[in-house]
Amino acid sequence: MLIDCHNHLGTDLFFYLNGYHPYAQDLPAMVTEGRHVGVDRWVVFPFVSNLTFDVGAMRRARLRPGTVEKVPYAFENERMLREIYELYPDLGRHTLPVMILDPLRKPAAQIARLRALHRQFPFYGLKIQATMIKSQVSALLTAGRGFLELAAELDIPFMIHSSVAPDDPWSQASDILRVAEATPDVRFCLAHSCRYDRPSLDRVAELPNTWFDCSAHRIHCQGVVDGLGFVAPAKRRFKADYRDPAAVLRALAEAYPTKLMWGSDTPFQSYVADLGEEILSLRSTYREEADCVQALPPRLRQAVGWDNTLAWLGRPGQRALRRK
Numbered sequence: 001m002l003i004d005c006h007n008h009l010g011t012d013l014f015f016y017l018n019g020y021h022p023y024a025q026d027l028p029a030m031v032t033e034g035r036h037v038g039v040d041r042w043v044v045f046p047f048v049s050n051l052t053f054d055v056g057a058m059r060r061a062r063l064r065p066g067t068v069e070k071v072p073y074a075f076e077n078e079r080m081l082r083e084i085y086e087l088y089p090d091l092g093r094h095t096l097p098v099m100i101l102d103p104l105r106k107p108a109a110q111i112a113r114l115r116a117l118h119r120q121f122p123f124y125g126l127k128i129q130a131t132m133i134k135s136q137v138s139a140l141l142t143a144g145r146g147f148l149e150l151a152a153e154l155d156i157p158f159m160i161h162s163s164v165a166p167d168d169p170w171s172q173a174s175d176i177l178r179v180a181e182a183t184p185d186v187r188f189c190l191a192h193s194c195r196y197d198r199p200s201l202d203r204v205a206e207l208p209n210t211w212f213d214c215s216a217h218r219i220h221c222q223g224v225v226d227g228l229g230f231v232a233p234a235k236r237r238f239k240a241d242y243r244d245p246a247a248v249l250r251a252l253a254e255a256y257p258t259k260l261m262w263g264s265d266t267p268f269q270s271y272v273a274d275l276g277e278e279i280l281s282l283r284s285t286y287r288e289e290a291d292c293v294q295a296l297p298p299r300l301r302q303a304v305g306w307d308n309t310l311a312w313l314g315r316p317g318q319r320a321l322r323r324k
Helices: 013-017 027-036 055-059 074-087 107-120 137-141 145-154 173-182 192-196 198-206 217-225 245-255 286-294 298-323
Strands: 003-011 041-046 095-097 126-128 158-160 188-190 210-213 271-274 279-282
Touching: 003 027, 003 074, 003 298, 013 055, 027 041, 027 074, 027 286, 041 074, 041 298, 074 095, 074 107, 095 298, 107 145, 126 145, 137 145, 137 173, 173 188, 173 198, 192 198, 192 210, 192 217, 198 210, 210 298, 217 245, 217 279, 217 286, 245 286, 245 298, 286 298
Parallel strands: 003 041, 041 095, 126 158, 158 188, 188 210
Antiparallel strands: 271 279
16 A cells, blocks of 8 residues: 655646646546556645735736635635545545645634634645745744644644755745644654755654655755755755665665655646746656655555555544545
């Protein structure tokens, strides 16, 4: 059995309007392709931009308050849940839905909506991608503390996009770890292998309530090989041969056997964008991502593809998997 712990469903208007790819994925496409590469279960959450932002401004690659929706992610979360539970229940029963949130903007209204959704549709975690929406993950310790309280009450974990890039003040791995250390009764997963930042990975290993996933693993390896700035600098980087993504995944699994969770980041296993002066093209496939985990020895594959994700999910997610 193999759980893919990191997948997006829905659409992202910001990406679509600005010529970035990918910008959409629906449940049937994800399950169909995932089954072909050996995936049995999927943790899923919506894309990142939301309809509280002005569509005209998004078309100019800017974020401004809009008038279509008032509560961040209220529409996107419900839309995904209805796709899972009402439109495609035969496919949706193989997923574990996770709700996305903005840690800073209108937290009380978001929490009220999340409570109402939870009464209607089960969900099993909370997701933050603060970089794209220019929010502060550290707001979980201030204005967004209610999200931590909700997670503790429902016994559900966080999945948080992490960064180590100097020009990203919103999603620093160090800030996520600070939140986790201050909230020992809530579980956290730092996405994208902490960009291979060894001090962050070692701190994840030390904290009992933190894990990390390897989502978009192959294009992050390509980022190291190409010398791109979204991965950790050489002096802080986990030591491995990044020309061989399967070898990197095995090295991570051996170094952190109880902390690494496998996830593909579909459809963001690739990222292609027109940056004006050049086309940035970081491309992988679902099969290539899955090949890396399938190449692991059985003991490590079981750990990173099932056991560690179950530990992060906790009792609600474990019960849901047993039912399915």
